[in-house]
Amino acid sequence: MRKTAFLGIFILFFTFSSAKFLFFKNSESKITLRVGVASNSISEIFNFIKNNFKDEEFELEIIEYSDYIQPNIDLLEDVIDVSYCQNKDFLNLYNTENNTNIVSYGDVYFERMGIYSKKYSSIKEFKNIVIAIPNIESDKIRALKLLENTGLIRVNDEYQILENPRNIRLLEISPKYLLRVIDQADAVIVKENKVLKKESDSFETSLYLEEYNEKYINVLAGKYKSKKKKHIKRLYQILKSSEVKHMIEKKYRGIII
Secondary structure, eight states: OHHHHHHHHHHHHHHHHHHHHHHHHHHHHOEEEEEEEOSHHHHHHHHHHHHHOTTSSEEEEEEEOSSSSHHHHHHHTTSOSEEEEEEHHHHHHHHHHHTOOEEEEEEEEEBOEEEEOSSOSOGGGOSSOEEEEEOSHHHHHHHHHHHHHHTSOEEOTTOOEEEOTTOOEEEEEOGGGGGGGTTTSSEEEEEHHHHTTOOOGGGSSOSEEOOOOGGGEEEEEEEGGGTTOHHHHHHHHHHTSHHHHHHHHHHHTTSBO
């Protein structure tokens, strides 16, 4: 009887110990990838990955930013491992101006820029108005190109305004504050990911939407030395997977392509 009881305790202890060992083994085998994102919509994409790709050898820690500069500073200081906060044009400009070597790990998706207004229902009504645009150089150029495509202005190769028949005045604002001035300005030009944060129906549809431009595709970025790390390569593969693509198509309906 004692032998049976002892055997039962031994089996129970062995089973518990094995389970405990496997639990800690699995926990310790995962590494944490710290991802910097600069918009609510991109945070949602990475949370989708976090919740639907749980069998990977890494887990994501998602860190949100309100601007595009700090993520690059944090990348260089190893606060985060990768960022998804910028397009190729902005990354090249940042590296040139700051003598840095942050690299792209690959093109991902294109976030469209649009014209929004609470006061007007069509750009045909625009005359003697103030339009708020981003003050970051790469986004400012995008905004000027967008306005030129509408026919409201004409710019030269240096993006100086040559023709402005409707007397459009431009107000340059930090991207994170653009939607806050919508009541003061007559319209704003902003990336669609900023608009997705708003719950107001006034922002569901843009008056004019930017066409696809490969130059402004967002990239997964980080340090050159980390480019070949298998976990980062795998994260990029997941970002380009059919599951993530389907989620983006279903949720954002052409806003992110």
